[in-house]
Structures are given as C-alpha cells and as structure tokens.
Amino acid sequence: DYDLDKQITKNVESEGADAKLLKRTDNGQNYQVNFIEKILVTLLSKLSNFVPGAGIWMNTQRPEWNDANNALVGNGVSMVTLYYLRRFLSFWKTKLNSIESDSFSVSAEIAELFEAIDTTFKNYESTLDSEIDDITRRKITDQLGQSHSKYRNSIYKSGFSNGKNKLNTKNIISFIDLSLKYIDNTIRDNKRPDGLYHAYNLITFSNDGLYIRNLYEMLEGQVAVLSSGFLNPKEGLDVLDALKNSSMFREDQYSYMLYPDRELSRFIDKNNIPKEKVDTIKLLSELVNKNDNSIIEKDSSGAYHFNGDFRNAEVLKNALSSLSTEEYGNLLEQYKTDVLDLYEEIFDHNSFTGRSGTFYGYEGLGSIYWHMVSKLSLATQEMFFRAVDEGDKNIISQLKQHYYEIKAGIGLYKSPEVYGSFPTDAYSHTPGGNGVKQPGLTGQVKEDNITRFGELGIKISDGKIIFDQSLINKEEILRSPNEFEYCAVDNEFYTISLKENEIGFTLCQIPVIVNFSEQQKIAITYDNDDVMSISENTIDKKNSELVFSRSGKIKMINVSIIAN
Numbered sequence: 001d002y003d004l005d006k007q008i009t010k011n012v013e014s015e016g017a018d019a020k021l022l023k024r025t026d027n028g029q030n031y032q033v034n035f036i037e038k039i040l041v042t043l044l045s046k047l048s049n050f051v052p053g054a055g056i057w058m059n060t061q062r063p064e065w066n067d068a069n070n071a072l073v074g075n076g077v078s079m080v081t082l083y084y085l086r087r088f089l090s091f092w093k094t095k096l097n098s099i100e101s102d103s104f105s106v107s108a109e110i111a112e113l114f115e116a117i118d119t120t121f122k123n124y125e126s127t128l129d130s131e132i133d134d135i136t137r138r139k140i141t142d143q144l145g146q147s148h149s150k151y152r153n154s155i156y157k158s159g160f161s162n163g164k165n166k167l168n169t170k171n172i173i174s175f176i177d178l179s180l181k182y183i184d185n186t187i188r189d190n191k192r193p194d195g196l197y198h199a200y201n202l203i204t205f206s207n208d209g210l211y212i213r214n215l216y217e218m219l220e221g222q223v224a225v226l227s228s229g230f231l232n233p234k235e236g237l238d239v240l241d242a243l244k245n246s247s248m249f250r251e252d253q254y255s256y257m258l259y260p261d262r263e264l265s266r267f268i269d270k271n272n273i274p275k276e277k278v279d280t281i282k283l284l285s286e287l288v289n290k291n292d293n294s295i296i297e298k299d300s301s302g303a304y305h306f307n308g309d310f311r312n313a314e315v316l317k318n319a320l321s322s323l324s325t326e327e328y329g330n331l332l333e334q335y336k337t338d339v340l341d342l343y344e345e346i347f348d349h350n351s352f353t354g355r356s357g358t359f360y361g362y363e364g365l366g367s368i369y370w371h372m373v374s375k376l377s378l379a380t381q382e383m384f385f386r387a388v389d390e391g392d393k394n395i396i397s398q399l400k401q402h403y404y405e406i407k408a409g410i411g412l413y414k415s416p417e418v419y420g421s422f423p424t425d426a427y428s429h430t431p432g433g434n435g436v437k438q439p440g441l442t443g444q445v446k447e448d449n450i451t452r453f454g455e456l457g458i459k460i461s462d463g464k465i466i467f468d469q470s471l472i473n474k475e476e477i478l479r480s481p482n483e484f485e486y487c488a489v490d491n492e493f494y495t496i497s498l499k500e501n502e503i504g505f506t507l508c509q510i511p512v513i514v515n516f517s518e519q520q521k522i523a524i525t526y527d528n529d530d531v532m533s534i535s536e537n538t539i540d541k542k543n544s545e546l547v548f549s550r551s552g553k554i555k556m557i558n559v560s561i562i563a564n
Contacts, residue, residue: 025159037106039092040172044113046085047179048148051141052132053189054201054212056081068258068363069200069218071354077201077212079190083224086183090229093176096169103166109151111165114175116147121178128185134209141210187230192217195242197225202350215351218259219248219372226379233387233395240380240402250366253418253430255373255409259356261366261432273304277342283328283335290327294319295339306343316343366432370410374447377406381454381471388470400471410448411436456505457514457561465507465539465547467522469514469561477503477516486511489550496556507557508547514559523558537561 011019022031049057054077069076106114120143127136190198192214199221202213222243226236243249247260273296278284284296288304295316298304310316320336344350351357355364363369384399407413411423420435421427426445428438457469484496484504488511498504502515522534524543532543539547539557546553 022155022159024162026162031160031162033107033110034104036104036167036172037110040106040110040114040167043085043088043092044110044117045148046081047117048113048144050082050144050182051077051203051210051212052127052137052182053186054137054203055079055186055190056085057141057203068356068369069353071352072200072202075202075204075350076353077203079187079198079200080220080224082183082186083197083221083228083230086180086187086228086230089176089180089183093173093180096173096176099169101169103168104172105164106167107160108163108165109154109160111167113147113151114167116150117144118171118175118178120144120147121175121182125178125181128181131189132185134206134211137212138205138208138210184230187225187228190214194246195238196246197221197239199224200353204350213350215353216259217246217248218356219243219256219369219376220258223372223375223379226376226383231383233383233390233392233399236380236383236386237395237398237402240383240399244402244405250368250432253368253409254405255368255430256376256406258363258367258369258372259365264358264365271305271308271346273306273342273346275304278304281335281338281342283331283339286328286331292323294323306346310343312349313340313343316340361429361431361434361437363429364431368430370427370429370436371442371444371447373406373410374444374451377403377410378447378451380406381451384471385454385459385468388468396470403471404473407451453507456503456512457559458507460544463541463544465544467514467537467559467561472503472514477501484511484513489552508550510547510550510554510557512557512559514561516562517560518562519560520562521560523560524554525556525558527553527555529555 008019018030023029024031046056049059051057056078058073058076058078058081060073072078120140124136124140127140132140187197190201192198194217196217198214199218200215202215204211204213222239225231226239231239243256248257249255250257273284278288278296284304287293287295288298294307296304296306306316307319310319317340320332320339323332325332355362358364360366380399380403384396384403387396387399411419411421411425411427414423416422418435420430420437421439425436425439426442427436428440428442430436455471455473457467457472459466459468478498478500480500482498484498485493486496486504486506487493487509489509494511496504496511496513498513499515502513504511504513506512520535520537522537522539524532524534524539526532534540537559543554547557
C-alpha cells in the first residue's frame with residue numbers, strides 16, 4: 001500500500017516513531033493491548049501456518065533464522081520452528097497454571113481467531129489416533145490458513161474494532177494442551193530411521209491433497225528437538241549418539257557440520273533429458289523432428305537439453321504457450337503438464353535451499369557453523385540437568401561425556417594450528433579444508449556464556465541462586481595454590497589466594513570460591529565481614545537479589561560441595 005506508506009512516513013516527521021503503530025478507529029490514539037494478547041498473536045500466527053506431519057509452513061520472505069536455507073520460502077516447512085514452538089507452549093502453560101487470573105481481556109478479532117483455530121483442532125482431533133492422510137492434511141492446513149487470512153485482511157482493511165472479549169484462562173491452557181498433541185504427533189512422524197529428526201520438509205499441493213517430501217539431515221534439527229522438551233534424557237542421549245555416528249561429524253575439527261558434505265554436480269551433468277523421456281513425451285520428440293529449439297534441443301553428441309535460457313518453470317510455461325496450436329495443438333494439450341513435470345524432475349527447484357546446497361564456505365557445504373555448535377552444547381547441557389533431576393546415573397555420565405566432547409570441538413580447547421586462529425576469538429564458521437573464517441562477536445558468545453555458568457554449577461530458579469556442580473570439569477579444580485584476581489562491583493581489582501582443591505569465579509562481580517569437602521554448605525560474607533552459613537545448596541531470594549543488583553553488600557560467597 002504505497003499511499004499508506006507515504007502517509008505514515010509523512011506522519012513520522014510530526015509524531016515520531018509512534019506514527020508507525022496501529023491506531024484506534026474511534027480516537028486515533030495508539031492501539032494498546034495487554035501482554036497475553038501479544039503472546040497469543042505470536043502463537044496464533046505460527047499455528048495458522050501449521051502443516052500436520054510437516055511443521056510450520058515458511059511462506060514469508062524471510063521466514064527463518066537460518067541464512068543457509070532461506071531459499072526454502074514457499075515450498076519449505078520448518079520442523080525447527082515447530083520444535084521451538086513446543087518449548088514456547090510448554091513455558092506458557094507453566095506460567096498460566098501459576099497465574100491467579102481466571103480470564104483475560106483481548107481484542108475481539110484475536111478472540112475470534114483463537115476460537116477458529118481451536119475449533120479446527122477439535123474437529124480433527126480424532127485423526128491423531130492414526131496417520132493423517134494427504135487429503136485430511138490439506139483440509140486442516142486450509143482451514144488454519146483461512147482463519148488467519150480472515151483476521152489479517154480485516155485488520156489491514158479496517159484496523160481493530162476496539163471491542164474486547166474475555167478469554168478464560170482454563171480454555172487457553174486446554175488450547176495449549178490440544179496444540180501440543182498435534183505438535184507431538186508431528187514430531188513423532190519426523191523421526192528418521194537413523195535416529196535423527198528432520199529439520200526441514202517440502203510440501204506439494206494437488207487439487208485436494210498436500211504431500212510431504214523430507215530434506216536431508218541437518219544439525220539444526222537435532223539442536224531444536226533436543227531443546228523442545230519433547231525428548232526425555234534417554235531419547236536425547238539416543239539423538240546425540242546418532243549425531244556422533246552421522247555424516248555430519250567432522251573428524252578433523254572434532255565437531256559437527258550444518259549438514260552432510262557432498263560433491264556438487266559438474267556442469268556437464270546438469271540439464272540432461274533421458275532419451276526415453278523424449279520418446280515417451282510425444283510433444284518433445286515432435287519438436288526435435290521439426291528442429292524447433294524453443295523448448296528442447298539435441299546437441300552434437302545426441303544428448304537432449306531444455307533451452308538454456310529457461311531460468312524457471314514459469315518461463316518454460318510461457319514458451320509452451322507460444323507454440324503454434326496449429327502445428328502442436330493436440331500434442332500441446334496432451335503433454336504440456338508432462339513437460340513441466342519433467343523440467344521440475346530434472347532441476348528439482350523445489351528442493352533449492354540456497355547456499356547450503358550450492359557452494360562451499362559461508363555456511364555452505366562442508367562448513368561448521370560455530371554458533372550452531374554452541375547451541376548444541378547448550379541443548380545438551382539442558383538435557384544433562386534434566387537427567388540429574390531424574391537421577392539415572394548411567395545416562396548422566398553418558399550425557400556429560402557428550403557435552404564435553406562437543407566443548408572439545410569448540411575453539412577454546414584447540415591449538416591455533418587446528419583452529420586456524422587464536423582459540424579465544426569468536427569466528428563465524430570453518431569451511432572444509434580450512435581454518436576459521438569471518439571473525440566477529442557472533443551469537444555463539446551468548447550460548448558459551450550460558451553454558452559456562454552451567455558448568456560452574458550456577459542455576460537460577462524462582463529468583464534463587466542454586467549451586468549444582470555435577471557438570472564441573474574436574475580438570476579445572478586447582479591442584480596447587482594460586483592467585484585469583486577479579487574486578488569487584490566498586491570497579492577496583494582485588495586478589496584472593498586460592499588453595500588446592502578449589503575453584504574461583506565471579507557472579508555479578510562477586511567472587512565465588514568453591515571447595516570440595518564432605519559436607520554441603522554455603523557461607524555468605526557481607527561488606528561488614530559478618531558471615532551467614534546455609535546448610536544447603538540454595539541462596540534465598542533476599543540474598544540472591546543482593547547479588548543480582550550488584551549492591552555491594554555481599555563481599556564473597558564460599559561454597560562447599562560434596563565431591564563426587
């Protein structure tokens with residue numbers, strides 16, 4: 001809407017950035033909603049693109065974080081998004097169960113969209129007892145999409161009506177439970193025979209059906225399913241075992257590529273039409289007989305090729321429409337679809353993913369993308385702590401081994417010769433046969449910081465600091481005395497003498513000294529040198545807040561834990 005865009009740009013000059021926000025239809029003020037409505041808009045927009053058995057349909061221009069696969073728009077369906085949507089739903093189910101409010105006031109249009117998607121899910125719930133067929137899959141996908149189209153077109157045309165409806169909290173929780181049933185059913189369908197899980201799929205529409213085709217295995221899918229909460233620790237361990245045994249593992253860097261490496265087809269091997277296809281599709285053989293090269297040509301060696309000027313099926317379709325109906329009338333009508341199907345069969349444009357299938361380096365073939373490896377380490381650490389909570393020592397030890405093997409592949413533990421640069425520097429990726437490329441503060445740093453605190457034993461739950469050193473790397477425990485220098489909350493540097501069998505680090509600039517003994521206790525030293533002892537592994541909310549706020553009232557925390 002170019003006219004609206006010009007008007008908004010003009011209004012920004014006088015109103016500022018608020019001019020870009022939706023307005024109330026009655027008084028022109030900014031249209032405001034509560035937080036639960038914002039969450040519902042996010043949730044419902046994703047669920048309206050849900051394709052049972054396939055994932056979340058990627059039908060926008062920039063549908064995914066993964067730059068390597070951003071050419072899948074239109075035909076692509078993301079299991080990755082579905083895995084994280086499952087985590088999102090589980091999180092909000094827990095929050096809603098702890099909220100006292102029995103209902104929420106939301107825009108009438110959002111309430112209508114909520115009811116429409118809920119009704120579709122309820123109407124087809126019985127199909128979850130068996131495999132959903134392609135016709136039913138199409139019906140569900142159409143109804144979900146049409147519900148959101150109605151909502152979206154209404155907002156674009158008229159804005160919000162300013163009417164509010166009540167949504168019962170129990171109904172929202174029931175809706176989440178039902179959505180999780182559909183999601184879990186799809187996740188089960190996307191387990192591969194090799195024990196891994198699909199990351200992206202392709203869909204094809206017919207007159208009444210919707211068909212799924214799976215893409216090759218990808219690291220991103222394993223990270224996402226490990227993070228989803230769908231798998232228990234044993235199942236998570238199975239995925240990690242399968243991943244280690246897969247063709248994504250790169251021995252030279254002891255780490256994981258985004259997808260299996262493969263050799264691209266040579267130019268001479270592309271655009272070759274089998275002779276039997278030319279003989280079968282009579283339109284093509286007639287074109288060859290008449291020396292008409294507008295669609296197909298025969299080279300000096302006798303091989304057949306589509307016109308090299310065709311860049312997609314639409315251009316081919318136009319060329320077919322330009323053929324003389326007098327010369328090719330019946331053949332054109334009878335074989336036009338066969339020619340288009342053959343073109344797609346040879347070039348398989350629907351499977352085009354972008355750089356992940358077309359070139360080497362820059363997250364392409366043979367590349368390790370370090371941010372994804374760090375996401376894998378975080379997902380594995382989360383699975384480890386779930387196993388700790390459940391108490392299976394055998395699974396705990398195996399998950400711990402996987403975790404530190406993944407960490408070993410990340411640059412910090414490598415020599416510059418193997419890594420390709422200074423091991424403490426963050427880099428984007430490592431292409432095949434090379435060291436790291438593209439230095440910069442990538443997203444990897446975030447996951448590495450989070451996992452580092454997990455290794456050191458820091459957990460935060462319900463506003464409380466919890467110490468759980470079950471994942472600590474015993475190689476880091478001091479074997480002889482050493483000096484620990486740190487910068488405190490007053491921005492001054494101090495030094496603490498550490499003893500053998502201790503480890504020191506800071507949390508919110510407060511030194512934490514961990515020692516391994518025969519009892520579990522915490523000693524908090526305040527700024528006036530008073531000491532409070534705690535005979536467990538958790539700091540209460542009040543003292544935790546003093547740490548988080550960097551108040552300066554806590555000078556040191558000493559933690560004694562029972563050595564394993």
